[in-house]
Amino acid sequence: MRCLYLVSDDPISxxxxxxxxxxxYDQLLALSDLGHEIDLWHFAxxxxxxxxxxxxxxxxxxxxxxxxxxRSVRVSTLAVSPGLLDRLMTRASAMVxxxxxxxxxxxxxxxxxxxxxxxxxxxWAQHFAPAIAAIRATRLPIVYVHHDxxxxxxxxxxxxxxxxxxxxxxEQLVRRAAAVVTGSKTExxxxxxxxxxxxxxxxxxxxxxxxxxxxxxxxxxxxxVHLGGMGATASRDGLLSFFDKAWPSVSQFGLKFRVVxxxxxxxxxxxxxxxxxxxxxxxxxxxxxxxxxxxxxxxWGHATGxxxxxxxxxxxxxxxxxxxxxVACYPxxxxxxxxxxxxxxxxxxxxxxxxxxxxxxxFRLGCAAKSTFETSFVRKALxxxxxxxxxxxxxxxxxxxxxx
Numbered sequence: 201m202r203c204l205y206l207v208s209d210d211p212i213s214x215x216x217x218x219x220x221x222x223x224x225y226d227q228l229l230a231l232s233d234l235g236h237e238i239d240l241w242h243f244a245x246x247x248x249x250x251x252x253x254x255x256x257x258x259x260x261x262x263x264x265x266x267x268x269x270x271r272s273v274r275v276s277t278l279a280v281s282p283g284l285l286d287r288l289m290t291r292a293s294a295m296v297x298x299x300x301x302x303x304x305x306x307x308x309x310x311x312x313x314x315x316x317x318x319x320x321x322x323x324w325a326q327h328f329a330p331a332i333a334a335i336r337a338t339r340l341p342i343v344y345v346h347h348d349x350x351x352x353x354x355x356x357x358x359x360x361x362x363x364x365x366x367x368x369x370x371e372q373l374v375r376r377a378a379a380v381v382t383g384s385k386t387e388x389x390x391x392x393x394x395x396x397x398x399x400x401x402x403x404x405x406x407x408x409x410x411x412x413x414x415x416x417x418x419x420x421x422x423x424x425v426h427l428g429g430m431g432a433t434a435s436r437d438g439l440l441s442f443f444d445k446a447w448p449s450v451s452q453f454g455l456k457f458r459v460v461x462x463x464x465x466x467x468x469x470x471x472x473x474x475x476x477x478x479x480x481x482x483x484x485x486x487x488x489x490x491x492x493x494x495x496x497x498x499x500w501g502h503a504t505g506x507x508x509x510x511x512x513x514x515x516x517x518x519x520x521x522x523x524x525x526x527v528a529c530y531p532x533x534x535x536x537x538x539x540x541x542x543x544x545x546x547x548x549x550x551x552x553x554x555x556x557x558x559x560x561x562x563f564r565l566g567c568a569a570k571s572t573f574e575t576s577f578v579r580k581a582l583x584x585x586x587x588x589x590x591x592x593x594x595x596x597x598x599x600x601x602x603x604x
Contacts, residue, residue: 201237201321201322201590201594202236202237202239202271202318202319202320202321202322203231203236203238203239203320203321203322203323203324204239204241204314204315204318204320204322204323204324204334204340205228205238205239205240205241205270205324206241206323206325206326206330206333206334207224207240207241207242207243207326207330208243208244208248208326208327208329208330209244209245209248209252210224210248210252211251211252211255211256212224212225212228212240212242212262212263213225213255213259213262214226214262214406214407215259215262215484216255217429217431217461217462217482218429218431218432219404219432219506219507219508219509220326220327220347222404222406222508223326223345223347223383223508224326225262225266226404226405226406227324227345227381227586228240228266228269228270229269229579230405230579230583230586231324231586232269233579233583234583234586234587237271238269238270239272239273239274239318239320240266240270240272240273240274241274241275241276241314242274242275242276243275243276243277243278243307243310243330244275244276244277244278245278245280246277246278246280249275249277252275259484272318274314276310278306278307279306300332300335300336300369300372300373300376301332301369301373303333303336303337304333307329307333308333308336308337309337311333311334311336311337311338312337312338315337315338315340320340321340321341321597322340322341322342322343322378322590323338323340323341323342323343324343324345325342325343325344325345325377326345326347327345327346327347328347328350328370328373331344331345331373331377332373335373335377341378341379341593341596341597342376342377342378342379343377343378343380343589343590343593344373344374344377344380344381345380345381345382346374346380346381346382346387347382347383347505347506349370349387349390349504350366350370351363351366351367351370352367352502352504353433353504353505354366356433356437356502356504357433357437371394374391374394374395375394375395377398378398378592378593378596378597379398379399379400379592379593380398380400381400381402381589382400382401382402382506383401383402383403383404383505383508383529384401384503384505384506384529385401385528385529385531386528386529387503387505387529388400388401397592398596400585400588400589400592401585402582402585402586402589403506403511403529403530403576403577403582404508404511404577405511405577405578405579405581405582406511406512406515406573406577406578407578408515408573408578409486409487409515409516411492411515411516411517411570412492413492413517413566413567413570415563417491417492417493418492418493418559418562418563418566419559421455421456421556422455422493422494422495422519422555422556422562423455423456423457423458423491423494423495424450424455424456424457424458424494424497425457425458425459425460425489425490425494425495425497425513425518426439426442426457426458426459426461426496426497426499427460427461427486427490427496427509427512427513428460428461429461429462429463429465429482430461430462430463430464430465430466431462431464431465434500434502434504434505434507434526435461435500436465436466436467436470437500438498438499438500438501438523438526439459439470439499440467440469440470441499441500441501441545442497442545442548443470443473445545446499446545446546446548446549447473450548450552451476453549453552453553453556455552455556456477457477457478458477458478458489459474459477459478459479459480460483460486460489461480461481461482462481462482463479463481486512486516487516490512490516490518491516491518492516492517492566492570493518493519493559493562493563493566494519495518495519495521495555495556495562496509496513496518496519496520496521497521497522497548497552498510498513498520498521498522498523498526498527499523499526499545499548500522500523500525501523501525501526501544501545502525503525503526503528503529505529506529506530507526507527507529507530510527510530510533510539511573511577513569514538514539514569514570514572514573514577515570515577516570517566517567517569517570518569519539519540519555519562519569520533520538520539520540520569521539521540521542521551521552521555522539522540522541522542523541523542523543523544523548524541524542524543527539527541532572532576532577537565537568538565538568538569538571538572539565540565
């Protein structure tokens with residue numbers, strides 16, 4: 201099957217900041233591993249294109265690996281701001297009911313041109329803007345890779361009520377796609393309740409790393425680790441909540457706290473906290489900072505999107521201590537079997553104290569986490585799920601032209 205692989209803004213890399221880039225890279229390789237032809241189209245704003253080009257310059261081998269998997273690669277840089285027609289359409293759409301959000305005219309036209317030239321059988325659209333462009337520009341089947349409910353994460357980020365209009369539009373989008381792929385089992389179930397069939401849970405996968413899981417590795421005092429850049433709402437707000445509610449107790453335990461990730465976007469209050477602990481900045485080689493059997497903290501307390509850092513922690517045989525809702529996206533995470541889950545951030549100090557004093561439990565959980573990674577979060581294990589997505593699309597492919 202020929203697939204138009206549609207991505208916007210972020211680079212396509214397993215090692216870039218945030219989880220989206222890793223998903224782009226992972227799913228592109230999965231489709232290629234299944235033998236499908238891939239035409240990649242990446243569109244971005246001017247600022248995002250600069251970040252994209254910088255990543256290519258710094259990691260040319262990754263970009264070469266991407267290009268080797270594609271039949272063709274095209275990139276487009278959008279104008280700085282929408283044109284007058286787009287601005288008028290956006291204003292009008294705010295005043296009348298819509299089945300889908302508006303799409304920039306230049307983006308929609310370019311999407312139609314890409315379809316005409318590449319003649320794909322299916323469009324694999326990563327996240328919200330690419331899916332909108334694809335569904336508005338073509339009648340081809342669209343696989344919508346759902347990263348997050350934007351209405352929900354925006355409400356949490358800004359501490360405001362849910363925008364019901366935005367919610368309605370996002371729900372219409374998941375209904376309109378030929379299939380939906382999500383890395384969150386909780387959001388899979390929510391989407392399935394809206395549309396029924398054609399919803400697929402596929403978590404992100406990573407290349408397995410070699411880890412020393414000998415018993416002696418867990419005899420040393422564990423580090424506390426938080427993984428994730430402060431540009432992501434879940435990382436930023438979750439860590440701030442941990443410092444506010446748990447750190448006064450945890451700081452008395454004498455454990456070193458290592459924060460791994462770019463902290464430039466941390467608000468002033470969080471930066472004050474971060475000045476008291478070790479901050480590594482962004483690290484591409486995570487093996488240098490993620491030791492087996494250390495305690496990897498995930499204090500985000502809301503079931504939004506997928507926490508891509510949990511599979512990373514499992515890959516490095518770390519002991520995840522998480523608020524249950526924050527990792528509810530992963531049914532693979534089982535309390536007492538391969539991680540420890542608490543109901544609230546306030547309960548984390550007690551769990552950290554228990555694990556810090558129990559090397560045997562850390563050893564058992566870290567080894568189980570690594571085992572879970574090898575069976576649930578490597579690409580080879582997930583390829584049958586990708587095959588099911590495209591089999592569903594092929595079996596339900598609509599008839600009609602290339603453009604609406």
